[in-house]
Amino acid sequence: MRDVKRLISIGLPIALLLSLPVSASAQSSVSTKPLPLADFSQGLEHLALQVGPSVVQVFAIGYSVASNRLGPVVKHQNTGSGVVLDSEGYIVTNAHVVYGARRLQVQLAVLNTSFKPQGAKIEAQLVGMDMPTDLAVLKIATKGLPALALGDSDKLKQGQLVMAFGSPLGLTNSVTMGVVSAVDRQLRPDDPMSYVQTDAPINPGNSGGPLVNATGEVVGINTMILTQSGGSEGIGLAIPINTVKNIYKQLRANGTVRRGIIGVQPQTITPALASGLSLQQSWGVILADVAPDGPAAVAGLKVGDVVASLDGNTIYDVTQFGNYIHRHDINSTLTLEIMRDSQHLTFRVPVAAYPEDPSRFLSKVDPEKNSVRRLGILGIEIDKEMASLLPAQRVDGGVLVIAINTEDSTPDDTLLPGDIIHGLNRTPISTMAELRAVCAKLKAEDSFVVQVERQGKLLYIAFDDASN
Secondary structure, eight states: OOOOOOOOOOSSOHHHHHHSOOOHHHHHHHHHSOOHHHHHHHHHHHHHHHHGGGEEEEEEEEEEOOSSTTSOOEEEEEEEEEEEEETTTEEEEOHHHHTTEEEEEEEOOOOSTTOOOOOOEEEEEEEEEETTTTEEEEEOSOOSOOOOOBOOGGGOOTTOEEEEEEOGGGOSSEEEEEEEEEEEEOSSTTOSOOEEEEOSOOOTTOTTOEEEOTTSOEEEEEEEEOOSSSSOOSOEEEEEHHHHHHHHHHHHHHSSOOOEEOSEEEEEOOHHHHHHHTOSOSSSEEEEEEOTTSHHHHHTOOTTOEEEEETTEEOOSHHHHHHHHHTSOTTOEEEEEEEETTEEEEEEEEOEEOOOOGGGGGGGOOTTTSEETTTTEEEEEOOHHHHHTSOOOSSSOOEEEEEEOGGGOOTTSOOOTTOEEEEETTEEOOSHHHHHHHHHHOOTTOOEEEEEEETTEEEEEEEOGGGO
């Protein structure tokens, strides 16, 4: 995973307070009257017992591409947390926990009142993962698991009590308590992702565990911390559960995520922007661009339109705008209320599919079998099944670049995720075997040229001996 209390005594000295006589009736009253603090403590205990059995520890063993193209594939093991969302064995965790794993296991909690964490380790299968949201879905054969109820992260309020569950630093089934510090935290302006911020202590190993509210509902999936020391400094971030719901549904059904777009470039309105453009409000979202022939343009939206609401929800920033669109299924329709000059207009806009991201195929990749060390890539052969999932190609076959090792590339000789390799030094490439065979013949000092298809265009990328 990606921080003083002051005691003041008022009035009588503490020693004197401790020495004051207490009557029998007062003693009886103290011993029988329920204590609010004790009730609060018991409530937290019951909450931990309710949530704990649904929290698992995740073990991921895999391989990563070495920093040197000619070096070996490096074995690594990650540990994190997960939460059961379906009694049939479906578990949600973070994508960064399971990325590159060849073997996955989860350790279940023991279901008893003593809450001993040592449960059985069970083999797990990766259903799918989504890197943009850092979410993954696992499946185990065990059924009848206790699944947690999902809350509504849109209803979270700053200051609400929350508890974080997981296995920080490998300490299985740990729980910490805090409050919601912010309900819509962005790491950068106009960032497409927003997070629930909490001061509940979160550390490496908590990744993928649930953040729950006072009634035991999951309101977020713990994903990262902001820290200068490497440990918890009271700034933990969780993926809002309303985002998780949509991604979980798609990954479980299809193993991949298809995001919706309407063909606009939204921008958060700032006071300076509002002043310069003479807008009626200094907050919200303005459409900085509308793609020609896109769904929004066809519906009648224009550059400069200010979004008042989306499906009846007031829009305050770009992140909120994007989140509402992404929750819509492809080919569904959303309603936008627009302010254009002094007019209030309403448009019905269909949701189209976002151009496919090659990272959606990461779950199909074995980092040991699919690495091409000389090129510093993870690639996958384009067979008939793969071809059906890709846009029409200029040349059939080839090797699709799924991921690259950025340490091995420079701006002048870069392969990008989504590139399709069709040739190397005039030798046609249709399969992984052919690509490996040609790379094996290259000497360490050799320069070489890779022919790729990128966004429907063919080009050559030259690698000289200085980049090897």
